[in-house]
Amino acid sequence: MLLKHTTPKEIDRKSLTINPAKTCQPIGAMYAAFGLNGCLPHSHGSQGCCAYHRSTLTRHFKEPIVASTSSFSEGSSVFGGSANLVQAIDTIFNVYDPLIVAVHTTCLSETIGDDLTQIISKAAEEGKIPEGKMVIHCNTPSYVGSHVTGYSNQVVAFVKFFSTSTMKKRNAVNLVAGWMEPSDMREIKRMAKEMEARTIMFPDMTGVLDTGLTGKYTMYPHGGTTLSDMKATGDSRFTIGLGEYCTTDACIKLENKCKVKFEVVDIPIGLKATDRFVMSLSRHANVPVPDSITEERSKLLDLIADNQKYFYGKRVALFGDPDTLVPLTEFLISLDMKPVYIVTGTPGKGFDERMATLLKDIPEAKYMSGAGADIFRLHQWIKQEGVDMLIGNTYGKYISLDENIPFIRFGFPIADRAGHNYFPKTGYVGATNLTIQILNALMDYQDRTCPEEKVEFQM
Numbered sequence: 001m002l003l004k005h006t007t008p009k010e011i012d013r014k015s016l017t018i019n020p021a022k023t024c025q026p027i028g029a030m031y032a033a034f035g036l037n038g039c040l041p042h043s044h045g046s047q048g049c050c051a052y053h054r055s056t057l058t059r060h061f062k063e064p065i066v067a068s069t070s071s072f073s074e075g076s077s078v079f080g081g082s083a084n085l086v087q088a089i090d091t092i093f094n095v096y097d098p099l100i101v102a103v104h105t106t107c108l109s110e111t112i113g114d115d116l117t118q119i120i121s122k123a124a125e126e127g128k129i130p131e132g133k134m135v136i137h138c139n140t141p142s143y144v145g146s147h148v149t150g151y152s153n154q155v156v157a158f159v160k161f162f163s164t165s166t167m168k169k170r171n172a173v174n175l176v177a178g179w180m181e182p183s184d185m186r187e188i189k190r191m192a193k194e195m196e197a198r199t200i201m202f203p204d205m206t207g208v209l210d211t212g213l214t215g216k217y218t219m220y221p222h223g224g225t226t227l228s229d230m231k232a233t234g235d236s237r238f239t240i241g242l243g244e245y246c247t248t249d250a251c252i253k254l255e256n257k258c259k260v261k262f263e264v265v266d267i268p269i270g271l272k273a274t275d276r277f278v279m280s281l282s283r284h285a286n287v288p289v290p291d292s293i294t295e296e297r298s299k300l301l302d303l304i305a306d307n308q309k310y311f312y313g314k315r316v317a318l319f320g321d322p323d324t325l326v327p328l329t330e331f332l333i334s335l336d337m338k339p340v341y342i343v344t345g346t347p348g349k350g351f352d353e354r355m356a357t358l359l360k361d362i363p364e365a366k367y368m369s370g371a372g373a374d375i376f377r378l379h380q381w382i383k384q385e386g387v388d389m390l391i392g393n394t395y396g397k398y399i400s401l402d403e404n405i406p407f408i409r410f411g412f413p414i415a416d417r418a419g420h421n422y423f424p425k426t427g428y429v430g431a432t433n434l435t436i437q438i439l440n441a442l443m444d445y446q447d448r449t450c451p452e453e454k455v456e457f458q459m
């Protein structure tokens with residue numbers, strides 16, 4: 001009983017979060033920075049922050065996460081980190097030779113009030129930034145928002161520093177990827193290729209955080225959005241943002257800067273969200289939906305129809321990021337399941353509004369976002385009335401063990417299982433993977449817990 005002290009009775013609390021359903025802003029900025037080819041993320045703050053962010057990403061991706069830090073001391077905490085950052089930029093280019101350095105702030109440098117624009121200009125004036133190399137930056141104070149906000153801020157910085165309009169439109173559609181796995185991005189790019197749509201995805205972590213073992217270490221793997229593609233996003237005919245929280249600001253920035261119109265759709269998780277993505281891409285890239293994609297959809301439908309009786313009425317609790325929770329909730333409803341408890345630590349009205357619409361036919365459903373929407377509260381709701389399944393990151397494991405609930409690992413971080421790097425959850429293929437995972441968890445639970453005389457060979 002790892003969480004035995006959790007009680008069903010909720011107490012009104014405003015200044016206390018227990019087991020937050022989010023993590024800190026710079027982790028998102030660091031993750032997004034890996035989506036640019038040849039980019040080294042740089043954490044402007046103390047070594048401890050950078051070590052925490054790196055280790056969290058390493059545990060999830062099982063890959064070496066390389067990032068540099070301004071390495072604040074007591075002196076820089078009092079007098080500011082300008083000298084540290086200028087020195088760091090010099091050392092980074094001399095020793096590690098990236099194409100781009102993406103600097104993000106931490107709580108400490110934000111509290112001091114370090115002006116990154118001014119410090120990086122100083123480094124440039126002093127000749128610390130070699131010809132053809134770039135240092136970009138974004139602000140990620142972790143006492144507001146979450147890792148999702150940090151991710152969004154980094155993607156906005158990509159547009160701000162790189163997207164360029166030459167006034168000659170190209171027949172390409174930008175795909176701004178929200179927070180998802182590299183395997184999910186790979187699947188979305190495969191679908192776009194199948195549709196013969198010309199796309200530029202950014203950020204793009206494929207070929208960076210899902211590389212194979214070759215026996216040769218490469219500090220900057222071949223993947224990621226190239227600098228020339230990133231610049232060309234300003235000439236694309238349209239932009240599709242995948243996930244409201246992670247991509248809307250970047251889409252708006254690109255429209256304001258380069259006059260590229262945009263539409264934000266959900267991350268294509270599940271049947272309906274994938275339908276919307278496919279139709280959006282078909283419309284804006286002016287390409288038809290090929291039979292091969294329709295066939296993938298029909299296989300998913302067949303799987304759902306064949307096994308509907310196992311899903312029907314099952315109560316589900318879930319936690320994670322708003323951009324994934326919204327389409328996931330919608331998909332669970334498509335499966336005839338009942339998402340009854342949903343929390344995200346990331347604040348924002350969009351999540352509450354979408355949930356109100358999606359859950360209108362499930363009167364017992366409860367949802368919450370922001371600081372008070374923590375995993376402890378989700379556990380309290382489960383204690384009040386149980387669920388048949390829990391979906392979330394590794395932090396949900398303790399609830400699942402204590403309450404003996406089938407558990408699907410989904411989101412970030414997943415530190416105790418493999419597979420998320422390999423099997424996508426996006427597109428019709430990803431929805432098929434997810435459906436099978438849910439089905440197997442329910443059936444395993446039934447086999448494990450039913451009386452001996454009720455064990456069935458055929459399920």
Ligand code: SF4
Pocket residue numbers: 024025026048049052105106107108142143
């Ligand atoms: S001090 Fe701020 S930036 Fe650093 S690890 Fe803590 S929350 Fe994150």
